[in-house]
Amino acid sequence: MDGSNSSASASPRISLSGSALRWWRGLAAREGRVSATRRLLNVLVEFVRDSTPERRRQRYGDADYDWDHRVNTTSAAVGWRDRLLGVFHSPYQPTESVLFHEMIRALGEHARIDFSEFVFVDLGSGKGRTLLMASDCPFRRIVGVELLPTLHETAKQNLSGYHSESQKCFAIESICGDATEFPFPDEPTVLFLFNPFPESGMRSMIANLEQSLRAHPRAVYVLYHNPLLEHVLGESALLKKIGGTHQYAVYASG
Numbered sequence: 565m566d567g568s569n570s571s572a573s574a575s576p577r578i579s580l581s582g583s584a585l586r587w588w589r590g591l592a593a594r595e596g597r598v599s600a601t602r603r604l605l606n607v608l609v610e611f612v613r614d615s616t617p618e619r620r621r622q623r624y625g626d627a628d629y630d631w632d633h634r635v636n637t638t639s640a641a642v643g644w645r646d647r648l649l650g651v652f653h654s655p656y657q658p659t660e661s662v663l664f665h666e667m668i669r670a671l672g673e674h675a676r677i678d679f680s681e682f683v684f685v686d687l688g689s690g691k692g693r694t695l696l697m698a699s700d701c702p703f704r705r706i707v708g709v710e711l712l713p714t715l716h717e718t719a720k721q722n723l724s725g726y727h728s729e730s731q732k733c734f735a736i737e738s739i740c741g742d743a744t745e746f747p748f749p750d751e752p753t754v755l756f757l758f759n760p761f762p763e764s765g766m767r768s769m770i771a772n773l774e775q776s777l778r779a780h781p782r783a784v785y786v787l788y789h790n791p792l793l794e795h796v797l798g799e800s801a802l803l804k805k806i807g808g809t810h811q812y813a814v815y816a817s818g
């Protein structure tokens with residue numbers, strides 16, 4: 565994985581045709597070729613619809629955070645190639661600030677953790693909005709992992725240009741790579757997820773996390789925004805649900 569000092573040109577370019585083919589093959593294995601091809605055509609039609617000026621204007625609805633903090637984390641300003649890659653991996657969409665702070669508050673209430681002992685990890689960190697928001701808490705350090713080099717580059721620019729009087733953590737890093745293969749640090753961890761993977765990727769990541777927890781038992785909390793694949797966490801013998809609403813779920817190790 566490339567660390568925060570790498571340039572976009574040094575990061576591996578993600579192949580569009582390879583991503584589409586893997587996506588189609590995964591679907592074809594589960595549902596058959598005809599159904600997979602139909603789904604492919606449907607998502608491509610939806611992609612074209614989503615590219616109209618009207619839809620683009622709607623995506624600017626999430627830009628308040630950017631105006632307030634002079635950063636670029638909106639999904640509106642994402643190029644067509646990255647949006648199309650998002651169809652086959654997971655579309656970039658930043659977490660809303662109000663909801664993020666609600667999740668952090670819920671974690672504090674349910675777990676009463678000392679943030680300074682924890683690393684905050686966002687797998688699928690996009691342009692880095694959660695990394696900036698998490699820096700309002702006194703985490704020991706903050707790490708984001710993003711698959712798409714362009715989004716990772718924007719995250720790096722956001723991290724270096726960000727100034728906030730409420731900032732308490734300054735050790736922030738964006739890594740470019742496949743988060744399903746992320747080697748978890750052996751530290752107490754707050755893991756943030758906003759649907760970065762399809763189910764197969766989610767299962768690989770949870771298997772990595774379980775292996776890491778068995779090797780180094782420690783406190784790990786998972787904040788799962790819009791938990792569409794919550795059953796995957798629910799099946800883990802090492803994670804227990806400790807809170808949540810219809811918008812998010814909070815899980816804890818042990």
Ligand SMILES: C[S@@+](CC[C@H](N)C(=O)[O-])C[C@H]1O[C@@H](n2cnc3c(N)ncnc32)[C@H](O)[C@@H]1O
Nearest residue numbers: 653656657658659688689690711742743758760
């Ligand atoms: C819904 S967005 C969440 C962005 C950010 N976590 C937030 O909450 O503001 C999901 C992100 O996961 C990224 N992603 C998809 N597959 C990934 C993978 N295998 N490894 C790392 N990032 C991935 C996408 O490019 C996208 O930026």
